[in-house]
Amino acid sequence: MNLKTLLLIFLCTYSFSQENILNLNKADESKFVLDGILSDNELENSVELEIIYEHEPGYNISPSYKTTGYMIYTDTFLYVGFKAYRDEVVASIHPRDNRSLFDDDFANIHLETYGDARNNIGLTSNLYGSQADGIRVESTGYSGHDSGWTLDANFDFKSLGRYTDFGYEVEFIIPFSVIPFPSGNNQRWKINLSTFYRDITKQGAKSRVYSSKQDRDNTCKLCQIDHTIVMNDIKIEKNFDLLPYISSNLSGERTKYYDRINFLTPNLEYGIGANIELSKNLSLEATINPDFSQVEADATKIDINSPTAINYPEKRPFFNRGIDAMDYALDVFYSRSINNPSFASKILNQGKKSRLYLLSAFDEETPYLVPTQHESFSGVGGKSFSNIIRYQNFINSNAQIGVLSSNRSYEGGAYGNLFGVDALFKISNIWKFELEYFVNSNKEPIADWIESDKKFGDYTVRLDGEKISGSALYAEIRRETENWRSFIQYTDLSAGFRSDNGFITENDLKKYSFWHSHYQFPNSELLKNYRISIRQDFEYNQNNDLSRSNFQAYIQLLTVLNTNILYNYEYNFVKTHLDAKFEDFTNHWIRMSTRPSSFLNFSLFYTWGPDISYRDLKLGDRENINFSVEVTVNNNFRIKPSISYSAIKELDGDDFYFKGYIGRLDLRYQFTNDLNLRFISEYNDFSKKFFFQPLVSWTPNPDTIFYIGGNQNAIQDFPDYNSPHYVVNKSQIFLKFQYLFGL
Template sequence: MPPTIVTERSENTITETSDDNISDSLVVPFIAGTVELDGIIDEAVWEEATKVPLTFVTRPFENTTPPVLTTARIFENGESIYIAFTAQDDDPSQLRALFRDRDNVWDNDLVGIKIDTFGDSRLSYQFFVNPRGIQSDAIENQMTLSESDSWNAIWDAQAQITQDGYTVEIALPFRIMNFLDSDGPKRWRAEFVRFYPRENNLRISNRPVDRNNACGLCQMGDMEGFATAKQGQNLSITPYAVAGYARNREPVPSQDATDWRYQDNQEIGVDVNWGITSDMLLQATVNPDFSQVEADAGQLGINNPFALFFPEQRPFFLENADFFSTQYDLVYTRNIGAPDIGTKLTGRVNNHTFGILAANDESTTFLVPGNLGSSVARLNEESTNIAARYRYDISDDLSVGAIITGRHSEDYHNIVTGLDSRYQITPSDTLRVQVLRSQTQYPQTLFSDFCSNDCSADEDINEITLRTRESDTFSGSTYKIDYRHEVRDWYFYANRTSTQADFRADLGFESTVDRHKSVLGGGYIWWNENEWWNRFEFGGDWDITHNDDGELIEREMQAQVELNAAYQSYFNFQWVKRDTVGLRHNGASLTIDGNTTRFTEEQFSFYFEAQPSRTLYFENFARIGDRIDLRNDRLGDQVLLEPSITLNLGQHLEASLSHEYNRIDVNDKMLFTANLSDLRLSYQFSAEQFIRVALVYADIKRNTDNYLMRVDARDRSLGTQVVYSYMINPLSRLFIGYGDSAFADDENPGLLRTEQAVFMKFSYAWLY
């Protein structure tokens, strides 16, 4: 049980006397004044603010007494919410307070607030600040059980490190949040949180946690006030300019090749964000530059039959992306590569939540899924892309929704429609259901892009060739049912995903079709608060997958143990045994039985991470065991290692290095050895500016004598990027950068630079 808590009583203090007397309501006073944000809590207005003590450690322990004192203060003046934190520390020299870019300090000491402006436990805004004044904001979505720090709002905060810890002042304009713009007092929900990373990363809150309740947002406390709160005009206009110069050439077996193709790019455009009402946002972009500033993390695709996933990084698509989230990934905006115009309308009115996205694209890229692999199709046709999402919250426990996505070009279209529902049966039991239907038409010659030769013989044809050989419009369906029971000490889940062969979700990232999978799983959790470890879990699941014809594709058993311990460490050991299939013998047939070889893979994997100090973070994933050689349809032995280390060298410099080592042996001989190294160096001069260097190097060596077909003995690639950034706010930034890439193979043994580019991008937001 939580300990008895006694706090100093004053007129505006939330006072707790025991765990049975937790105040359910916090009154936020209206005070006609402002605060000069400097991180020093010395204005008289703070004495009139409501004081909130943070008296519970809610993770990794269960409502224990914090080792440090933390007090929050809060008031509002009709335009903004003002919050101050006094975060005491017995040894301020141990503060993890680094200069980093916005949203990159989640492992630091932090204080902040979570706010549910509709009070229905569907979504919360998160605002956190580290002792250097670096901001992090995010949106937590209870519907999809996800948190996204890709959302960025314009708000103010300052911090000061003191002899007793640190202090923070925050100003949150009402215009950055959606809420019901009604007259009179409003009832929202909130939680005040401090993260205290030492031997364990303690989450300290003003609210206790009930681990028998699977809904985290449901446990936030009520917050009353804001009678005169209005969002105002809520209009931002952000013009930007882009200038770039690039050149590229094809890899040729000569280091003296000079056949460069040159391209320069000078563009101007504008983004407009308009809060039509307090709960409806319209975004538009004209002549946008959707170029990506940050380099993607390196990935190896060798011996992987499915297309690689890269996360979205472009601001227009990231803003309010959670409005389109469902159990399926139906809106993967990396598919929209180079639009001329885009618009997005998102909002929430009473119990109705909606989002509409529309953008054109100068070409059309989409995923072609299968049951044993997937590939990417590209059409040199301009396309129109739309997505619309709607949800109705019948009650706090029951929601129903609908979604439609569409893509259309001259010889191609794909339309997806569907319904979904979430039902919180009890605080511990959740049921999610979704049903989708698609209609698709491919260009009649699309299939020829995936033939290994000229499609004239069976050996030229593969699964993707057959999946795209459609002369008429075709339709397919899919559904997903997911049930979860989660209480303090154990959990159980069961789900079924059933996808027909002709289902397509081309605006999304759904890489499998013709698969019907059932899963049963569960686990037990032990908790501890007095030893070197604090959480131990044993769990596992069983699943089975068939195709449309009922042929077995895969049967798998999995067991794992997890341990959370001192030094912010986490261990995961997993055993997997699966009965699965390899390549099709006859690529001209989609049959599984009699057309594939069945293999049994047994694998052991281990993951470990720790952050023993503010200087060092490291992790490693290792897997050993059986792995199918997907080039030659044989069972091999795999060793996979993925170590990563991050060093915080002082307060300003961060160096991170991740590596992937992947080796498969067949018949006691090496088949291939693949190495990928990703080095990132970042120097943060201040909260506003940084310079960052990225180097990504891949090296794949193959034993050509152990392959049944001709392959290159070695492939190498090197990508380099240097970026300087100065930020006034999330919408007003300057980027200057350089990037290049080089490639080598058997015909070109030296790394030949094939692409080079320099660019500058500047944007500035006017707020009204």
């Protein structure tokens, strides 16, 4: 048998679930009214789909409660209704994509419109019409811990429901214009309907029930959809959207505690964006003088003992559309590295077996990141121009390959170029192989953006025009069955590897990781499921000097009241940082989340044991605590206090290398799904600063937004100020109005 024949057999090896064809009936649009009521008129000639497979805590068993889905379509949208028969229903009003929605009872639709397992689209709603939507890609998380879902994507669908005497019902209207799918008036989409609820017959366990069977002996989670809906003679409308905005802010500060706040002249900004669909597969998006401000204030992360830069999730809609194409194990692309663009454009072409993503942007204030083996150094500089080209070919649902070309050019002739290839192969149902390889070529700016006299190898951290090149390799082979899950990972980053449009914080390393887990699903009254895992890591530099070696053991269990407990034991054989080397020490962490009632949610993460104080290059006694509580006062009002504490104490003394905390309080009143009032306050003990932000926002769809609010920053550190009270040193009032016009 020759190589060509073997390759053909491999590429044609599929791991599909059994396919059931559902030919949907077509109806006139006038029959449908989004009022939360599944009327007989709307359900006439609809195709029923029973949601009958409990995936968790059971495994393809019959659920405790019945749920039925109903599907029908018109020229321009897909209609899906759910009737959920329940003894108890938990639901309240949430802002879009707020994760608190997933503690409610809700209905969910999974769509796979291309048939090549590139992604799944998820559309979620509870009975109040509170929504979430997202994209799922093949995950690379430890032993499947990462589900692959992200809520970054936005699809403008409609939903509404109501309480009924049998439980609740909810209806979805999904316009064809908001969902990506192959060109053509006749469509075949894979669909999986599901519902989540607290099962009072199983000690309040959270049950996940689907219309498709689950196969725990299959690594391809995106392939496990049993039903295909067929819709013929639909109308494809080409969107042409304009998104103008206007925003203003008024800022001021005081330098002496007895002064008034000196406000500057109000700042007025305006700009416009456009999204043009040249075809169903090809869209062009551009924005001039964009305002990429985000409504939500990022929760501050403790970075006092982090030797590398810390990243934050992307919340800007322009960058989130199509972002699943840029999903990498190595952080070679980080959209927030495009910091303050004056112009940005994007082309997204999604074909039947391929996808092309092109992004260009002029950045007025460019972040710059220099990684080394143990540390990273960052600063913000001047103007730059970025180009990113990403191409993927989906050979079939078990094989895909891709390429990436990324460039960033700076004033003065500096540049950062990166090119790479990647591949994902599902060798069989239980085996999966993933590969990424990149090379880079950089010329640093000559600038004072980073102040450091440190060196790495033959290079300096300071930006002095050096030319640097490098490469990176990531490879993983994974095996997953119902009870056993294992992987081997290899990561190799040369001393010169970096990505100017990414977030690479370390290099000069070769890392080997071995992971093995055992899962059991007893689904008893006290124990729903558990796993035991072990992991071994070896990390070397490029000279093959051992820099880190550790062994970890995990125990995770799901018990009553939706209580999830994960304990980690770590033994460090060797851990180095710069010239310091520490051997043979043990630390621990435990993570616990529970929802003992429908209105109360707890989360705790606690770390203890010796660890390195990176600023002091000493080994100390570490203690980290992250604790949060979310209280649902009623259907509209939620309170969420949280605290993050971090300290390292001398092993042989009572002094601390550092100690502090960040406390945060989030109060939110949701008038409707679109309108909310929120107050955020935060105290940072490390910087001795207090922050307060009131905000009113109105978001009738993912792109239209109006908000008005303010920021108040208070400190004690004024000259000649001896009072314990905090005084506002900076104040800001801001507003923004952005409206989507569909032409």
